[in-house]
Amino acid sequence: MERLTDAVAxxxxxxxxxxxxxxxxxxxxLRIPMPAARMVTLDIGAxxxxxxxxxxxxxxxxxxxxxxxxLTHARTLQAGAHLLIEPKGRVIETGTGVPALQVVPMGxxxxxxxxxxxxxxxxxxxxxxxxGTAALTPLASVLVGDRIDRPDDLKNYVFRVSLTRxxxxxxxxxxxxxxxxxAITLGLAQAADAELLGAILAADPGVFSLGAAAAxxxxxxELRAIVGTDEALNGSxxxxxxxxxxxxxxxxxxxxxxxxxxxxxxxxxxxxxGLAIGGELRLLIDRTAGDGSLTATCWCAMxxxxxxxxxxxRFTPVMx
Numbered sequence: 001m002e003r004l005t006d007a008v009a010x011x012x013x014x015x016x017x018x019x020x021x022x023x024x025x026x027x028x029x030l031r032i033p034m035p036a037a038r039m040v041t042l043d044i045g046a047x048x049x050x051x052x053x054x055x056x057x058x059x060x061x062x063x064x065x066x067x068x069x070x071l072t073h074a075r076t077l078q079a080g081a082h083l084l085i086e087p088k089g090r091v092i093e094t095g096t097g098v099p100a101l102q103v104v105p106m107g108x109x110x111x112x113x114x115x116x117x118x119x120x121x122x123x124x125x126x127x128x129x130x131x132g133t134a135a136l137t138p139l140a141s142v143l144v145g146d147r148i149d150r151p152d153d154l155k156n157y158v159f160r161v162s163l164t165r166x167x168x169x170x171x172x173x174x175x176x177x178x179x180x181x182x183a184i185t186l187g188l189a190q191a192a193d194a195e196l197l198g199a200i201l202a203a204d205p206g207v208f209s210l211g212a213a214a215a216x217x218x219x220x221x222e223l224r225a226i227v228g229t230d231e232a233l234n235g236s237x238x239x240x241x242x243x244x245x246x247x248x249x250x251x252x253x254x255x256x257x258x259x260x261x262x263x264x265x266x267x268x269x270x271x272x273x274g275l276a277i278g279g280e281l282r283l284l285i286d287r288t289a290g291d292g293s294l295t296a297t298c299w300c301a302m303x304x305x306x307x308x309x310x311x312x313x314r315f316t317p318v319m320x
Contacts, residue, residue: 037286073189107147193261199304208313268312
């Protein structure tokens with residue numbers, strides 16, 4: 001909060017130019033345009049959210065980092081998807097005396113069951129030249145992964161908000177910035193859901209059935225459903241299991257949650273998916289008017305990691 005408050009104070013006082021006197025000749029002073037702004041970088045895994053009087057449903061906490069807030073509010077991460085935070089670059093020695101910065105990739109790997117088969121030719125099974133009836137399995141069929149090799153491969157997301165002079169005078173800087181930071185983390189959670197669910201739906205998943213889930217080797221308790229905004233059916237149309245427990249939503253007895261970031265209902269084993277996110281949030285505070293009005297711009301980079309999109313399905317209710 002101290003860094004944010006200082007950035008706002010600096011932006012309010014900053015001039016939209018810098019003076020330069022060539023050869024220290026004050027009679028030839030030039031005014032070079034430059035933004036009246038200040039940039040603040042927030043570490044997603046280390047910087048904490050401030051406490052302020054928010055609705056109890058948001059549950060703000062002094063001990064909650066930006067990453068923990070994202071894990072708390074993103075429906076896909078609550079359903080089991082992994083949050084992969086960009087690690088810091090690793091310094092390596094090149095042998096030239098000049099160290100280099102090595103990028104550490106982010107990724108996720110799914111291990112599938114090996115397809116064992118019955119041996120029908122015992123005599124040939126132990127002979128490398130005649131392996132009986134055993135089919136040769138490519139490694140990619142039992143170990144499948146997806147990873148982000150460079151931070152530049154992440155998608156950039158941006159949010160801009162205006163802060164007029166009147167809006168700043170109505171609240172203390174600390175209160176206004178705390179509310180803004182919580183709004184940003186809630187928005188990041190929705191962006192994370194939109195990114196991951198959008199990638200799943202773009203892969204054209206099949207229609208959910210218990211048989212399809214069984215064919216992927218998924219246990220029933222691993223499944224979660226995320227209900228999208230286009231789901232216009234009544235609760236009774238969700239099939240057996242709706243209302244199995246008071247106050248909880250189920251889709252075919254699968255625990256479900258509502259999500260504003262998706263337009264379709266998706267059922268999947270979300271612990272097979274991940275969301276790669278940049279390690280930092282960049283927040284730019286710039287003055288846009290002489291009365292002290294400001295604009296805050298926040299950037300974040302993220303991308304879905306789907307080793308095998310086949311672990312998710314579209315939900316299609318059975319019509320009467």
